[in-house]
Amino acid sequence: MKFLTALKTALGLAPGCEKVNEFLAEYVEGALDETTRAHFEAHMNMCKCCDHYLDQYRQTIEMTRQVEEIPVPAELAEHTLAFLRKNANFPSSPQG
Amino acid sequence: MESTEKRDPVHGAPPDEGDLVTTTAEGAEGPISLEALMAGDEKAFEQLVMQESARLFRVIVRIIGDDDEAQSILQETFLQAYQRMSTFRRESKLTTWLYAIGINLARASLRKSRRISSLEDQEVERMQPEFNRGMFVDTPAVWDPARVTELSDRQQLVRKGIDQLPEDYNSVIILRDIEEYSTEEVARMLDISPGAVRVRLHRARGALRKLLDPHMRRMPRN
Numbered sequence: 001m002k003f004l005t006a007l008k009t010a011l012g013l014a015p016g017c018e019k020v021n022e023f024l025a026e027y028v029e030g031a032l033d034e035t036t037r038a039h040f041e042a043h044m045n046m047c048k049c050c051d052h053y054l055d056q057y058r059q060t061i062e063m064t065r066q067v068e069e070i071p072v073p074a075e076l077a078e079h080t081l082a083f084l085r086k087n088a089n090f091p092s093s094p095q096g
Numbered sequence: 097m098e099s100t101e102k103r104d105p106v107h108g109a110p111p112d113e114g115d116l117v118t119t120t121a122e123g124a125e126g127p128i129s130l131e132a133l134m135a136g137d138e139k140a141f142e143q144l145v146m147q148e149s150a151r152l153f154r155v156i157v158r159i160i161g162d163d164d165e166a167q168s169i170l171q172e173t174f175l176q177a178y179q180r181m182s183t184f185r186r187e188s189k190l191t192t193w194l195y196a197i198g199i200n201l202a203r204a205s206l207r208k209s210r211r212i213s214s215l216e217d218q219e220v221e222r223m224q225p226e227f228n229r230g231m232f233v234d235t236p237a238v239w240d241p242a243r244v245t246e247l248s249d250r251q252q253l254v255r256k257g258i259d260q261l262p263e264d265y266n267s268v269i270i271l272r273d274i275e276e277y278s279t280e281e282v283a284r285m286l287d288i289s290p291g292a293v294r295v296r297l298h299r300a301r302g303a304l305r306k307l308l309d310p311h312m313r314r315m316p317r318n
Contacts, residue, residue, distance in 0.1 A: 016227070016229070016230030016231055017225075017227055017230060017231045017232045018227040018230045018231070019230065021225060021227075022298075024298055024301075025294040025295075025297050025298040025301070026294060029279065029294075031279075031294075047232075048235060049231075049232035049234075049235045049236060050232070052235060052236040052237070052238055053225060053232070053236045055238070055239070056236055056239055056305050056309070056312075057301060057302075057305060059239060059244055059312070060301050060304050060305040060308060061273055061301060063244070063250060063254050063308065064254055064258070064269060064273040064274060064301075064304065065273055065274065065276070066250075066251065066254075067251055067254050067255055067258070067274055068251045068252075068255065069154075070153070070154040070157045070158065072149075072150045072153055072154065073153075073163070073167065076149050076150060076153055076167070076170070077145050077146045077149040077150070079167065079171070080145050080149055080167075080170055080171050080174055081142060081145055083171040083174075083175070084141075084145070084171070084174060084175060084178065087175055088175055088178050088179065090138050090141075090142075
């Protein structure tokens with residue numbers, strides 16, 4: 001199958017892995033136009049390498065999204081308001 | 097294969113609504129009047145501080161990796177925003193403008209403290225997949241689903257990987273993949289084109305994938 005994909009690419013009938021790879025960010029974002037997406041998916045259906053890479057790419061994004069939460073200090077906004085009252089002539093009461 | 101019929105299947109993030117949201121900023125206690133903010137209304141600005149402090153703080157911490165310094169930068173961000181409110185030109189959401197100030201301050205602090213990432217731009221380039229005559233040189237391994245979902249130190253690995261990325265790559269991955277801002281919003285925050293955001297994001301993900309790869313492969317059986 002890799003040979004068939006390579007042959008089609010060499011003949012200019014389909015985009016190669018490198019070209020497809022360039023479009024991954026747009027593809028996962030749904031930003032490709034219909035024609036480009038169709039070429040992209042036709043290649044993916046034939047190419048195990050790109051299919052595996054896309055899986056890893058998606059999993060990387062998923063794992064990044066699940067990175068640990070950053071704890072927010074209590075009264076963070078209040079401390080910022082206190083700083084502004086001191087440095088930006090804010091009203092003295094938090095309630096204004 | 098997953099269809100891309102739905103917009104943004106990875107993030108589900110809404111597109112930047114541009115002008116539609118420049119007249120108000122939605123707050124916990126209702127919309128904040130942009131006109132009031134522009135007129136220097138402290139009450140409206142206070143509402144903005146209450147609304148945006150936590151998220152902006154998280155973004156800054158992720159960029160600089162220091163809670164105390166992040167608090168100082170957050171305060172400086174709101175001070176600059178308050179003092180420069182009249183320079184806001186309504187070409188983006190107010191929050192995008194605010195975050196751009198915070199991100200610039202965070203990145204300046206990062207450079208000043210010389211806390212540099214361990215990877216250089218050229219290394220990120222080398223961590224991208226290899227092609228020969230437009231085709232993959234090696235077939236990427238299939239990752240072990242059990243390791244992907246169950247690895248106990250997975251979050252730490254990802255965090256460490258993101259921290260290793262050079263500043264330009266680190267920022268886009270934090271804003272786009274973690275905070276899930278739209279590509280257009282990230283472009284405005286970083287003052288680069290949406291195309292540049294996608295290129296940096298793609299390379300950052302490629303580098304991160306490479307760093308995670310050895311940990312996610314199926315363990316060979318004895």
